Amino acid sequence: MHDLYAKLKDHFPLGPLTEQRADLSFFTVGREHLRSVMLHLRDQEGFSHLVLLTAVDWIEDGVFQLTYLLNNRAACQDLGVRVMLPRENTSMDTIHDIWPTAATYQRELREMFGIDFPESPGVNDEFILEGWTGIPPYRREFDTKAFSEENFTHREGRETHDPAEHMKKQLYPDGE
Amino acid sequence: MKDELKKRVIKGPDGFEFEVDPIQDYYCSEPPKAHPPAYVKIVEDLFNWARSESLWILGYGTGCGAIEMRPLMTPRFDAYRYGVQWRATPRQSNLFIISGYLSVKTLKRVIRSYEQMPSPKYVVGLGSCTINGGMYWDSYNTIKKLEEYLPVDLYIVGCMPRPEALLLGFENLKKIIRAGKAEGANQYAENFEWYKANQKKVIHDWDMPDYNW
Amino acid sequence: MAYQPDRSQYPVKKEDGTLDIDLTSGKYLKLWQGPQHPGITGNMSVELTVCGDEVVEGKTHVGYLHRGFEKLMERRTFIQCFPIVCRICVPEPDFNEYCYAAAIEELAGIEAPERAHWIRTLILEMGRFNSYMMYLGGQAGSLGLGVIGQWTTYVRDLMLDRFEELTGARIYHMFILPGGVRDGLPDGFEKRMEETLQEAERVLEDVHDVMFKNAVFRKRTIGVGYIDPALFEAYGVTGPNARAGGVCKDVRKDQPYLVYPELDFAPVVGEDSDMFTRADVRRRDTLMSIDLIRQLLSKMPSEGPVMTKLPNVLHWTIPRGETYIRGECSRGEYGYYLVTDGSGFPRRVNVRGPSYTHAVALLERLIVNTNIADVAALMVSLHTYPPEIER
Numbered sequence: 001m002h003d004l005y006a007k008l009k010d011h012f013p014l015g016p017l018t019e020q021r022a023d024l025s026f027f028t029v030g031r032e033h034l035r036s037v038m039l040h041l042r043d044q045e046g047f048s049h050l051v052l053l054t055a056v057d058w059i060e061d062g063v064f065q066l067t068y069l070l071n072n073r074a075a076c077q078d079l080g081v082r083v084m085l086p087r088e089n090t091s092m093d094t095i096h097d098i099w100p101t102a103a104t105y106q107r108e109l110r111e112m113f114g115i116d117f118p119e120s121p122g123v124n125d126e127f128i129l130e131g132w133t134g135i136p137p138y139r140r141e142f143d144t145k146a147f148s149e150e151n152f153t154h155r156e157g158r159e160t161h162d163p164a165e166h167m168k169k170q171l172y173p174d175g176e
Numbered sequence: 177m178k179d180e181l182k183k184r185v186i187k188g189p190d191g192f193e194f195e196v197d198p199i200q201d202y203y204c205s206e207p208p209k210a211h212p213p214a215y216v217k218i219v220e221d222l223f224n225w226a227r228s229e230s231l232w233i234l235g236y237g238t239g240c241g242a243i244e245m246r247p248l249m250t251p252r253f254d255a256y257r258y259g260v261q262w263r264a265t266p267r268q269s270n271l272f273i274i275s276g277y278l279s280v281k282t283l284k285r286v287i288r289s290y291e292q293m294p295s296p297k298y299v300v301g302l303g304s305c306t307i308n309g310g311m312y313w314d315s316y317n318t319i320k321k322l323e324e325y326l327p328v329d330l331y332i333v334g335c336m337p338r339p340e341a342l343l344l345g346f347e348n349l350k351k352i353i354r355a356g357k358a359e360g361a362n363q364y365a366e367n368f369e370w371y372k373a374n375q376k377k378v379i380h381d382w383d384m385p386d387y388n389w
Numbered sequence: 390m391a392y393q394p395d396r397s398q399y400p401v402k403k404e405d406g407t408l409d410i411d412l413t414s415g416k417y418l419k420l421w422q423g424p425q426h427p428g429i430t431g432n433m434s435v436e437l438t439v440c441g442d443e444v445v446e447g448k449t450h451v452g453y454l455h456r457g458f459e460k461l462m463e464r465r466t467f468i469q470c471f472p473i474v475c476r477i478c479v480p481e482p483d484f485n486e487y488c489y490a491a492a493i494e495e496l497a498g499i500e501a502p503e504r505a506h507w508i509r510t511l512i513l514e515m516g517r518f519n520s521y522m523m524y525l526g527g528q529a530g531s532l533g534l535g536v537i538g539q540w541t542t543y544v545r546d547l548m549l550d551r552f553e554e555l556t557g558a559r560i561y562h563m564f565i566l567p568g569g570v571r572d573g574l575p576d577g578f579e580k581r582m583e584e585t586l587q588e589a590e591r592v593l594e595d596v597h598d599v600m601f602k603n604a605v606f607r608k609r610t611i612g613v614g615y616i617d618p619a620l621f622e623a624y625g626v627t628g629p630n631a632r633a634g635g636v637c638k639d640v641r642k643d644q645p646y647l648v649y650p651e652l653d654f655a656p657v658v659g660e661d662s663d664m665f666t667r668a669d670v671r672r673r674d675t676l677m678s679i680d681l682i683r684q685l686l687s688k689m690p691s692e693g694p695v696m697t698k699l700p701n702v703l704h705w706t707i708p709r710g711e712t713y714i715r716g717e718c719s720r721g722e723y724g725y726y727l728v729t730d731g732s733g734f735p736r737r738v739n740v741r742g743p744s745y746t747h748a749v750a751l752l753e754r755l756i757v758n759t760n761i762a763d764v765a766a767l768m769v770s771l772h773t774y775p776p777e778i779e780r
Binding site: 020021023024026048049050051052054056057067069073076078080099100101103104126127128129130137138142144145163164167 | 451452455457459460461464469495622623624625627638643644703704710711712713715722724726728736737739741745746749750751779
Binding site for chain 2: 425452479
C-alpha cells in the first residue's frame with residue numbers, strides 16, 4: 001500500500017496514511033481533489049468497485065467525515081478516502097457519473113445527515129423516511145430517546161435497571 | 177398531499193373532460209359502522225363458531241415475524257388443518273397479524289389495509305414490539321403501543337414466537353371469538369375519532385380522508 | 390441471449406435523460422405494486438408506469454422497515470448492540486453478528502481461539518443454506534410453482550432445528566460474540582447434521598427435477614432479466630448475481646476470512662446472466678454449501694477453548710479507530726464499517742448490505758421493458774431483502 005500511496009502523493013496533496021490491516025488503509029484528501037483522485041484510482045490503479053459511501057459526525061470537532069471505500073478485487077486491496085467537511089450547510093461534489101450506484105448513497109446522506117449533493121439524480125426525493133419534519137436524524141445533536149418519548153405513546157409500567165448497578169449489587173451484596 | 181391525489185379535471189382519450197377526486201374515489205363514502213350481534217343468541221353463536229373456524233390471514237408480513245409465519249403454512253406445523261390460510265387481498269381475509277414492529281410508513285399502509293377488510297375482523301399483535309416497542313423502544317421511527325392505532329384482540333409474546341406459540345395464539349383467539357368477546361372491529365367504529373386522532377399524531381404525511389363528505 | 394424488444398412504441402427521451410411520459414394522455418397507467426402484495430419479497434414497493442403490458446419506468450420505494458439501527462447502536466454499549474445487530478437481516482442473521490464481532494475484535498486487539506473460527510464458519514454456512522432455501526421457495530412461488538416453497542421451507546425447518554440444538558434459538562441466535570462463540574457443539578450433533586444434509590440433498594434433487602426441468606419455468610426465465618456484465622462494476626453487483634454473468638466474485642476466495650483458506654471448494658460460476666442462470670448458480674451454491682458443512686464437521690478440532698476472556702464488558706472502552714469487515718453472504722458482499730472514538734459506545738456503525746446496490750439503482754434500470762407479471766420474479770431473482778437496505 002505504501003508504494004501506491006507514494007505514487008498518488010506525486011499527483012495530489014494527501015494527508016497521512018493510516019494502515020489498519022495489510023489490505024486496508026485510509027487517508028484524507030481535500031474536497032477539491034476528491035473527484036480527480038477517484039477518477040485516477042478507478043481508471044489507472046484498478047479500484048473499480050465502490051464499496052460504500054458514508055459519513056461520520058465528529059460533532060466535537062465540528063466536521064463531517066465522508067468516507068469513500070474503494071476495493072481493488074484483483075490486488076485484494078481496500079482503500080478508504082476521507083473528506084472532512086464543515087457541519088453547517090454541507091455540500092459536496094457528486095460522483096454519480098463515475099459510479100451510478102453512488103446516487104443511492106448520496107440520497108441517503110442527504111436525508112439522514114443533511115449533506116447536499118447538487119446534481120445527483122433524485123437526491124431530494126424521500127428515500128427512507130416519510131413526512132419527516134425534524135432535523136436529519138443521524139446527526140449527533142438529534143436525541144432519539146427524547147424524540148420517541150415525546151411523539152409516541154409508551155406503555156406505562158416499564159422499569160429500567162442500569163446493568164453496572166445491577167451487577168454490583170449481585171456480586172457484592174454487602175456493599176463494597 | 178401528492179399531486180395525483182388532489183382534486184382536478186382530466187381529459188380522457190376521447191376528449192371528454194371530467195372531474196376526479198381521488199380521495200373520494202378510493203375510499204368508502206362513510207366511516208365504518210358498528211355491527212350489532214344477531215337478534216337470537218344461538219344464531220350469533222353459530223356465526224361466531226363459523227368465523228372462528230375460518231380465520232383467513234391477510235398476506236402482509238409487516239415485520240420480522242413474517243419469517244415464522246411461513247413455516248406455519250407447511251406440513252410440519254400445518255395451520256391449514258385449523259382453517260387458517262393466507263389470502264392475497266384484504267377483501268378476502270378476516271384476520272390481520274401485525275408481525276412485529278411497525279414503522280410509521282408501514283403504519284399508514286396497515287391502516288389502509290385494515291380499513292379495507294370487511295367486518296367482522298380481528299387483529300393479533302405478534303411479538304413484544306407491538307406491546308411496548310420491544311427492543312426499538314427508543315427508536316424515532318417505530319410505534320410503541322399498537323392499541324393506540326388499531327384495536328387489538330390478542331397479543332402473542334416472544335421475539336420471535338415459535339410457530340407452536342402462534343398455534344396456541346390461534347386457539348386462544350378462537351376461544352375469544354366463540355365467547356363473543358372479539359369486538360375489535362366494533363370498537364374501531366365506535367371510537368373512530370380517537371383512533372384517527374392518534375394516527376394523525378404520528379403520521380405526518382396524511383393523505384387519507386376524514387370521511388366527512 | 391438478450392431479449393430485444395420492439396421500440397417503436399417506446400416514449401422518447403428528453404434532453405435531461407428522463408422519458409417523455411404524459412400521464413394525462415391516457416396511454417400510460419401508473420400502478421403501485423406496494424408492500425401488501427403477494428409478489429413482493431419483504432416490504433418494498435415499486436411504482437410502475439406501464440404502457441399496455443410493458444413497464445416503461447419504475448421507481449423503488451424503500452423505508453417500510455426503517456428502525457434507525459445505526460442511531461440506536463450509538464446509544465448502546467458494544468456488548469448491548471448484539472441483540473439488535475442480528476435483527477438487521479432477518480433470514481440470515483449470523484452474518485451481522487460475525488462482521489460486528491470481527492470488527493470489534495480487530496479494533497480492540499482481541500484474538501478469538503482457533504476452534505471458535507471453525508464453529509463460526511459452520512454457523513455462517515448453515516445460515517447461507519437457510520437463505521438459499523428461502524430464495525428457491527420465493528423464486529418458484531413468484532412464477533406459480535407453489536409446491537417448491539413447501540419443500541424448501543420444510544428442509545429449512547430441519548436446519549433451524551440444528552440451529553436450535555446448537556445455539557438455543559431458531560431465528561435470532563446471538564451466538565457469535567467478540568472473543569469467540571458461546572459454546573461448543575453438543576453431543577451427537579454431527580450425526581444429526583448428517584441426517585439433515587442427506588434429507589436436504591434429496592429435496593434439492595426433487596427441486597431440480599420439478600423446477601429446473603419444468604417447461605413453464607424455463608420459458609419464463611431463460612433470456613429474461615438479463616444484466617449486462619459491463620454494469621457489474623458500475624452498479625456494485627456482487628455475489629451470485631455477478632457470478633451468473635461469468636465474473637467470479639466471491640469474497641471467500643478473493644479475500645478469505647475465518648477458515649476458508651483450509652477448505653476445498655471452487656466458486657460456482659454461470660454463463661448467461663439471466664434469471665434461469667441466477668437460480669441455477671444459487672442451487673449449485675447450495676450443494677457446495679452442504680459439501681462445505683461436511684468438510685467443516687470432519688476437520689473441526691474437537692477440543693480447545695471457544696471464547697477468550699474479555700475485559701469487563703460494562704466498562705469496556707475501545708481506542709479510536711475505524712475498520713471495515715466484509716464477508717460473502719448468500720446475496721453478495723456484506724460489510725460492516727465501524728468507527729470508534731475511545732469511549733464505551735460505537736461512534737458510527739454503517740451496514741453495507743448487498744441489496745442496497747441491487748434493489749434500488751439496478752432494479753430501476755432492469756425493470757424497463759419487462760411485463761407486469763415478470764416484475765415480481767425479477768425482484769426475487771436479484772435476491773433482495775429490504776431490511777438491509779434501510780436498516
